[in-house]
Each structure stands twice: as structure tokens, then as C-alpha cells.
Amino acid sequence: MSSIERIADIFADAQDTSINHKSLTKRLRKIEAKNENNRSSFEEQVKKCAIRCLEVAKSEKAGQNIVRFICTYCAATQNEEQENEEQEEDGTNITNQIMIVLLPYMSAKDKVVRYRATQIVSQLMGIVQEIEDELYQAIRHELGKRVRDKVPAIRLEAVCALGRLLENEMDEEAQAADQERDEDEEMLDEDDERESTGLLDKLLDVLQNDTNAEVRKALLLNLPIEPKTLPYLLERARDKDAGVRVKLYSKLMPNLGDFRHLSLSMREKLLRWGLRDRDERVRKSAAKMFSTMWIEQIAKTLQQTDADVEEGQPKKKKQVGYYEPDVAALVELLERIDILNAGQDDGVGPEAMREFWSLRPDYFDTVTFDDTFWTDLSAESAFMARSFYDHCSQNEAAQSKAEEDQKFPEVTRFGFHLQRELNRVLELRGTTSEEPDEETLAEQEFIAEQLLHIAHTLDYTDEIGRRKMFSLLRQMLSMSDLPEEITKLTIETLRLTCTSDLAGEKEFIAIVQEAIAEVHDTLNDDNQDEETDDNDNGTNRATTPTDSDSFVSAHSELSVQTDRTARQGPSAQDKRLAKMTPEEQEQYHLRTLLIQLKCLHIAHTMLQNITSDFSSNVSLETMLNTLIIPAIQSREAPLRERAIECLGLACLLSPSLARDNKEMFVYCMRKGHEELRMQCLKILCDCAVTHHSRDKDGDGDGDQGLDLAPFVEAFGYSPEVQLCATTCIAKLMMCGFYKPGAKSVDVDGQEQEEEGDEAVEIFENAIEEAAQSGTKGHELLAKVKAALVADERGRGVIEEGRRQS
Structure with missing residues (x-):
């Protein structure tokens, strides 16, 4: 058997296992050396063996072993030629010959052949040292077409190859640009620049829109990290596939280098997207990025600086892979993520530091x-x-x-x-x-x-x-x-300093109401200071605050005149306002409005931190009548809106108050702006949920029936209001107001109405009307209904839409 014929035996042995590929490569290289004078026959035999593996399916291990052997052999050939500096000209080396013969098969009709040909060419492009421009452009063109192939595996091999080609092209263009800039000549040839930009745009489009996660993942790891590509790469933190998101945090970010090169907004987005991801693996990767990679990059810089200053000092022992814990590095890390904004309640700072203290006990001890x-x-x-x-x-x-x-x-x-x-x-x-x-x-x-x-x-x-x-x-x-x-925060902390029992809550309420009175008294203090100034200018009699200078009368000065004020004539406030210039009057009204808003804010926070019923606390009733109700009647929109929020919290504490003010919330929902409408809908929903158990048991004095009319009426407003209304209805359904299959069967097999049947009909009509009108969020109602029916059926309560007796 001639040496040429033994080539097929070598390829046959290579398909069994990849362990002996190095020894088989040496044997093939010896045959190549013996047939130096008959090189064409040797290359033909190698190409035939390469073509034979194109029909092997992807799942076959033998095909993968042959591809690896071809790459191992070509790499050995390239290395030997490079060492001997015997680069062959005119593209006659074996690597180029294999790619030339496989090039037509990349467009074959059979997907298996296309895949194997693209796979071999793609991997050989990562090995080859030099290649003819003509062959390079042909391969690049074919790979560009394979990017749109219908088989994901083929697209994967194509984008891997093009990613490497793009990196080489961008490096060459950068070098050419620097050289031509030094020579004061034109930067780049327009055609070359347009061609490279077109390839980059094509790959970025694939990165954003390819349906296969493995293709997007391959591009994420193979595209060069450049200013133009970086935003597209980091955008994959919002990829729909969790594996791609994990790769970004665990693979791309370490390759990116120092995170301080990123913009502040991008750092914040990476943390927020990663730590709030729905997949636990992504959250862990993002936490590890923040707690190890970012802090260590800062600690490295700081400790290198300290080493320059303290050169010759003995080094401390440190944990392998980590620098010594440095509080200054942690402070700088918080500064790098703009903790002044990220540290708010809705920011990502608290979540990031919670993970940090869990993952870095060394800093916890330091x-x-x-x-x-x-x-x-x-x-x-x-x-x-x-x-x-x-x-x-x-x-x-x-x-x-x-x-x-x-x-x-x-x-x-x-x-x-x-x-x-x-x-x-x-x-x-x-x-x-x-x-x-x-x-x-x-x-x-x-x-x-x-x-x-x-x-x-x-x-x-x-x-x-x-x-x-x-x-x-x-x-x-x-x-x-x-x-x-x-x-x-002060009010919340004050509540903690009081006891948790009823007596402590009464003390807390009394203190907060005293604070409200003192805050409002600043208006009277300002007025008294102005009167003192008038007296210094020639007034013989000092004026003291009268009863008409109370909170209600000060508010009435901004809204409507009361009957008492009409009977008494102009008040002291009116006289003072008459003496003011228009600018001073405007400043006085603004100051009054801000003080009243501050009083309402204090009352709002207090109502959030108490559980007392209004009927059991006279001071709460007084605050309602002297602060909240007058503010609702005000002409100032900010004052009315904040007062409605306070009244809504008060209604949660008192069923009778919720019943008496229900119509007022409905009226505000109809006449108010978008934000006020959503606020009133939420108040109505919360009141119904809060007082539902009392009403159902008959222990409370709230409404016995549920009125969905305001929520259904909201379907005719803006999409945001519609979404709020559907969300409220879904919440009511899940809180027990909707009982699916509300029919019971008596012992004779006859259907009889159940007590909750009327409520079911109300909800069914609301769901149907939302679907017919195309209300935003109507799909949510259908999903909640389906979930409730499935839950009832799973517990055996209903069967085929009927409730079991």
C-alpha cells in the first residue's frame, strides 16, 4: 500500500477518538514530506477525505473528531511553516486548498453539508496565518450569507468566524488610520471603510434580532469590544434568554477590563438589571461582579498606590485572589455608582450592598x-x-x-x-x-x-x-x-421610640398633632413679626393673632370666604394683605401653601403608621375636620390632592368614614385629572378590600355590596387609568370577592342560587365589557379568572363550572 493510500486509514483512525490526533498528525506530516515531489496527489487525497465527512450529521461524534483532526493538522502545518519561514505563495498551502474546495459546499441544498462545510471553514479561519485577498473576500461573502441561514447551528458557526474576521479588520484599519494620520494623508479608503462598517452593522443586527440564544451568546463573546459595539453588547443584559444574560455578567464583564471606563448610567443599569433579574443565576453573577470584580479593581489601584508610597514595607498576608479589605475602596465603589441617587428606596444601592455584605465577610469584619x-x-x-x-x-x-x-x-x-x-x-x-x-x-x-x-x-x-x-x-x-x-423618616423613627401598645400609639398621635400645630404656627409667627415691624415704623398698638388666624381661616383666605368672615368684615389677614405689594402677596400665598402642604404631609405619614379607629380617638376627628376637610375644599390643586390621600388613609381606619366619602371619591375620579383618577380608584379598591371581612361577617357598618361601577366607568378614560382600573378589579377578584362557579346543587339535583351569585355576575359583566372595549390590561382579568377557576377545580370545590354541594 502506497503512502498516499494510507492517508484514508489515518482519517479513519482519527474519527474514533481525539486522543491520538497528535500522533496521527505526525504520521500525516511524514507522508507529506515523503511526497514533496508528488504534492498534488497528496493534497487531492486530503481534500477527498475532508469532503467525505461533510455528510456526517451533527449528532455523530465521528464527524466532530474528523473536524478536530483537520484543524489539528492544519495548525501544525501553519506552525511549522512559520518556524521555518517558508511561507508558500499563491495560496498553495494545504489549509487554503481545503477552504477552497469546501467553499462551494457552504451553499449546498443539504443542511448537513452546509453545516459541516461552514464549521470547517469557520474553524480554519481561526488558524490560518495568511490568506489571499481573493479567497478571503469569497469566504467572507459566503459566511455573510450563512448568517441568514435557516439552521441555527450554521448561523452559529458563521457568526463565530465573522466575529474573528471583524476584529482583525478593525485592528488593521486602526493601524492604517494611525499611520495615515501621522503622514497627514487621508484616513482610510472609503470602500474599505464602508465594507467593514457594513459587516459590523450586520453582526450587530444579528446580535439584536436572531431568534436563537446560542447565536446571540456566540456574538456576545466574539464581537470585539469597541466604543461602537459596547452599547449593543451591554444591552444583552436584557436578553430574553437567561443563559445570555449570565454570560454577559460572568464572561464579558471580566474581559471588559476596569469597570470605571463605563459611563455612570451604564454601571447603574448593569447593577439594576442584574440584581433584579428574575433568574437566580443572573442575580448571583451580578452580585459576584459587584462584590468581587469591581471592588477588587479599585482595591488593586489603591494598594498599588500605597505600595509606591510604602516601598520596602513587609506585605500582609491576604486571601488568594483578593486584595486586603480596604474601607476606602468600598467608599470609592459606592461613589462610582453614584450612591447619592442609587441609595434611595427605589435605587439599586441597598440591594447591591445587601449582596456585598453576604459575599464579603472579610469586609464585614474590617x-x-x-x-x-x-x-x-x-x-x-x-x-x-x-x-x-x-x-x-x-x-x-x-x-x-x-x-x-x-x-x-x-x-x-x-x-x-x-x-x-x-x-x-x-x-x-x-x-x-x-x-x-x-x-x-x-x-x-x-x-x-x-x-x-x-x-x-x-x-x-x-x-x-x-x-x-x-x-x-x-x-x-x-x-x-x-x-x-x-x-x-423622623415620624417613623418616633413611632419606634413610643411603646407598641395602644397607649404608645395615643402618645405618638398627640406628639405628631402638636408638631402639626407648631408647624402651622410659623405662619402666625411670620405675621406677628410683620406687625412688629409696622409698630417699629410708627404703629402705637400691637396686634395679636385672633381666632380668625386659625388654620381654617388661613386656608379660607386662599379658597372661599366663610359666612363668619363675611359677617365680621375684613380680617386682620385681609388688612395685612391689602398693605402688601403684589409680589409680597404672591410670596405670602406661596409660603402659606407650603406650610399647609407640610402639615398634610406630616398627617399623611402619621396615618400610615397607626391602626387606631377614628371613632376611638377624638384628636383624629379634630385633625380631620380642621386640617384635611378644609384642604379638600381648597382651590389649590396640590393641596386638594394631598388631602385626598390623607382622607383615603383615614377611610382605611374607619368603615363609616369610607362609606360616607365613597361618593366624593367617585366624583373626584370623574372630574379629576389622570393622576387623581388613578389615586381615587386605588382608594376605592383598598377600602373595599380592607373592610370586606367586617362587611361579610356583619360586624362592621360598611357597605354590604360591592360596586364595580366606578371601575367599569374608568374603562372610558386614558390607557393608564384603564390599566389601573383593571388592576384594581383583578385585585378584588383575588381577595375573595369573586367566587367562580357560584351555583350549588341541592339533594334533588336542582341548581339553586348561592349568596355570592350576584357578585359573580357583576364581575363577569365587567370582564366582558373590558374585553369588548379593548381596555388596556383586560388580558389580566381573563388570566386571573382562569387562575381562580383552576384553583377552585384543583381543590375540588367546582367541577365543570358547577360548585359542589
Whole structure:
């Protein structure tokens, strides 16, 4: 048997296993060397063997082994030629010859042949060192057509090859551009630039729109990371396939290099998309990216800088793969994700730090909170402390360890730190000749908010510390210049300092109402100051505030004149307003409106933190009649809307109040703007859900029937209002108002009406009307109904639409 004939035996042995490919490659290379004078016959035999494997299906292991052997042999040939510097010209080397003969098969009718030909060419393109321009363009053209092939496996091989080609082309163009820029000549040939851009656009289009997840994943990992491609690559964090999203966080991000090269918005998006992903693997990958890769990149930079400064100092032992825990690196990491915005309740900061403390116990052990830390707070360090204590409050083991290491602050001392930061906020917001720096004010407010969040986690069994916090919060709550978010957190913390029983709640209500009165009294104080100024200018008699200067009368000054005011004639306020210039009057009205809004905000937050019924607390009734109801009657839209929110919370605490004000909410839903309509629908829904059990048991004084008319009427408004209405109806259905199959069968087999049959008919009509009118969200109602029917049938309550007796 001649050496040429033994080539087929070598390929036959190669298809069995890939273990002996190196030895078979050496044998084939020896045959090639022996037939140097008969090279054409040798190449023909090799090409025939390569063509024979094109009909082998993808699932066959033998076909994959042959492809690997061809690539191993061609790689060995390329390496030897490179070492001997004997590059063959005119494309006569064996690698080019195999690609030339396989090129027509890439367009074959048989999908198996197309796949194998594309696979071999694709893998050989990653091996070849040099290739003729003509052959290169032909292969590139065929691969471009295979990108649109109907077989996903073929598209996968094509995009892998084109990704490598694109990277080489972009590198060559960059080098040519730099060279021509230095020579002050034109940048690139227009045709070459247009051709490369067309290939990139085609691959980016495939990355966005290909239906196969493996194709998108291959492009994600093979496309070059360039300024133009980076947004498209990072966009795959929202890919519909979880595997692609995992690859982005676990593979692409490490290859990306230093995350600080990304824009601030992109960092925030990557964290938010990853940590809030529905797939657990993606969430873990995103958490690992934040807790290990990003923090280590910063720690590496900081410790390299320290090494330059402390050269010659002995190095500390560190965990393999990690740098020494550095609190400065953690602070910088929080700064890099703009924690001032990401640290809000709806931001991604709390979620990211919760994962960080779980994955990095070394940092948990390293951080310390001494007096120096609390004195020199920044936005980042304050948020770090807040996230640390939040983690401890949610993890008993972490809390025990923190208490053992004495990392929880003493309540009394913490109260002084909180008082200092709150005073700074009031100083910055105080009336000064110069406007305060917005960035400084925002940062200081953020620090105060974080300390109030920390106050939620403290132990108030220490009576001295509790009294300190109690007096501080009570004092700060009466400050009219305190921002709304800080006011909200202050009220929530104040509720924690009071006991959890009924007596503690009454004390809490009384304190908050005192604060509301003090905040409103700032209006009278301003008026009194103005009168004092008038007296200094020649007035002989000092004017004192009268009963008409109460909250109701001050509000009436902005809305409607009461009968009492008409009988008494012009009030002191009217006289003062008459003496003011138009600009002063406008400023006075604005100040009054802001004070009233602040009072309503305090009342709104208080109602969110109590459970007392209005009928059992006279002070709540007084607040309703003197603060909330007059504000609802106001002409000022912001005042009315906030007052309606407060009334809605009050209705949740009182069934009779909910019943009496139902028509008012319906009227506001009909006459109000879009936001007010949605707000009223939510109030009606919440009131029905809250008081449903009382009404059903007959223990309450609420409505005995459910009225869906306002929700159905909302189907005729804007799409957002429609969606809100359908969501409310779905919520009512899932809360027990809708009983599917509400027919019962008596012992004689006759159907009889059940008590809930009327409610079922109401819901059925609402669902049907929503579907017929094409209401936004009507599919949700059908899905909820189907789920309830399936649940009832699964529990054996109904069968074929009938309720079992």
C-alpha cells in the first residue's frame, strides 16, 4: 500500500477518538514530506477525505473528531511553516486548498453539508496565518450569507468566524488610520471603510434580532469590544434568554477590563438589571461582579498606590485572589455608582450592598464605626453604615457578630451625631443672603436620611437613649424647613421610640398633632413679626393673632370666604394683605401653601403608621375636620390632592368614614385629572378590600355590596387609568370577592342560587365589557379568572363550572 493510500486509514483512525490526533498528525506530516515531489496527489487525497465527512450529521461524534483532526493538522502545518519561514505563495498551502474546495459546499441544498462545510471553514479561519485577498473576500461573502441561514447551528458557526474576521479588520484599519494620520494623508479608503462598517452593522443586527440564544451568546463573546459595539453588547443584559444574560455578567464583564471606563448610567443599569433579574443565576453573577470584580479593581489601584508610597514595607498576608479589605475602596465603589441617587428606596444601592455584605465577610469584619467615623461622615460612608446595620437586622448571625465586636453605636451617643447632621440640614436650608449649594445640600440631606434609617435598627430598651432620641425627634418634627423625606423618616423613627401598645400609639398621635400645630404656627409667627415691624415704623398698638388666624381661616383666605368672615368684615389677614405689594402677596400665598402642604404631609405619614379607629380617638376627628376637610375644599390643586390621600388613609381606619366619602371619591375620579383618577380608584379598591371581612361577617357598618361601577366607568378614560382600573378589579377578584362557579346543587339535583351569585355576575359583566372595549390590561382579568377557576377545580370545590354541594 502506497503512502498516499494510507492517508484514508489515518482519517479513519482519527474519527474514533481525539486522543491520538497528535500522533496521527505526525504520521500525516511524514507522508507529506515523503511526497514533496508528488504534492498534488497528496493534497487531492486530503481534500477527498475532508469532503467525505461533510455528510456526517451533527449528532455523530465521528464527524466532530474528523473536524478536530483537520484543524489539528492544519495548525501544525501553519506552525511549522512559520518556524521555518517558508511561507508558500499563491495560496498553495494545504489549509487554503481545503477552504477552497469546501467553499462551494457552504451553499449546498443539504443542511448537513452546509453545516459541516461552514464549521470547517469557520474553524480554519481561526488558524490560518495568511490568506489571499481573493479567497478571503469569497469566504467572507459566503459566511455573510450563512448568517441568514435557516439552521441555527450554521448561523452559529458563521457568526463565530465573522466575529474573528471583524476584529482583525478593525485592528488593521486602526493601524492604517494611525499611520495615515501621522503622514497627514487621508484616513482610510472609503470602500474599505464602508465594507467593514457594513459587516459590523450586520453582526450587530444579528446580535439584536436572531431568534436563537446560542447565536446571540456566540456574538456576545466574539464581537470585539469597541466604543461602537459596547452599547449593543451591554444591552444583552436584557436578553430574553437567561443563559445570555449570565454570560454577559460572568464572561464579558471580566474581559471588559476596569469597570470605571463605563459611563455612570451604564454601571447603574448593569447593577439594576442584574440584581433584579428574575433568574437566580443572573442575580448571583451580578452580585459576584459587584462584590468581587469591581471592588477588587479599585482595591488593586489603591494598594498599588500605597505600595509606591510604602516601598520596602513587609506585605500582609491576604486571601488568594483578593486584595486586603480596604474601607476606602468600598467608599470609592459606592461613589462610582453614584450612591447619592442609587441609595434611595427605589435605587439599586441597598440591594447591591445587601449582596456585598453576604459575599464579603472579610469586609464585614474590617469595618469599624468609631467616633471619628461618625464625625467625618460623607454620603458614601453614611450609606455604607446604613447598609451594614440593615444587613445585621435581617441576619441574626451577622447581628450577633456585630454586637460581639461592639459595632452597634450607643443610642445616646448616636442621638448627638444625628442631631448634629439634622442641624446642618436646617442651617443649609435656612434663609441666608446666599443660596445654598444644591450639591452640598443634597449630600447633607442624604446623610441625615441614612442616619434615620440606622435609627430604625437600634435597640430602644436603653431608656436614657430612648428619651434622648424621643426629645430630639419631637423637636425636629416641629421644624417647618425640614425636608419631606427626612420628616417621613423622623415620624417613623418616633413611632419606634413610643411603646407598641395602644397607649404608645395615643402618645405618638398627640406628639405628631402638636408638631402639626407648631408647624402651622410659623405662619402666625411670620405675621406677628410683620406687625412688629409696622409698630417699629410708627404703629402705637400691637396686634395679636385672633381666632380668625386659625388654620381654617388661613386656608379660607386662599379658597372661599366663610359666612363668619363675611359677617365680621375684613380680617386682620385681609388688612395685612391689602398693605402688601403684589409680589409680597404672591410670596405670602406661596409660603402659606407650603406650610399647609407640610402639615398634610406630616398627617399623611402619621396615618400610615397607626391602626387606631377614628371613632376611638377624638384628636383624629379634630385633625380631620380642621386640617384635611378644609384642604379638600381648597382651590389649590396640590393641596386638594394631598388631602385626598390623607382622607383615603383615614377611610382605611374607619368603615363609616369610607362609606360616607365613597361618593366624593367617585366624583373626584370623574372630574379629576389622570393622576387623581388613578389615586381615587386605588382608594376605592383598598377600602373595599380592607373592610370586606367586617362587611361579610356583619360586624362592621360598611357597605354590604360591592360596586364595580366606578371601575367599569374608568374603562372610558386614558390607557393608564384603564390599566389601573383593571388592576384594581383583578385585585378584588383575588381577595375573595369573586367566587367562580357560584351555583350549588341541592339533594334533588336542582341548581339553586348561592349568596355570592350576584357578585359573580357583576364581575363577569365587567370582564366582558373590558374585553369588548379593548381596555388596556383586560388580558389580566381573563388570566386571573382562569387562575381562580383552576384553583377552585384543583381543590375540588367546582367541577365543570358547577360548585359542589
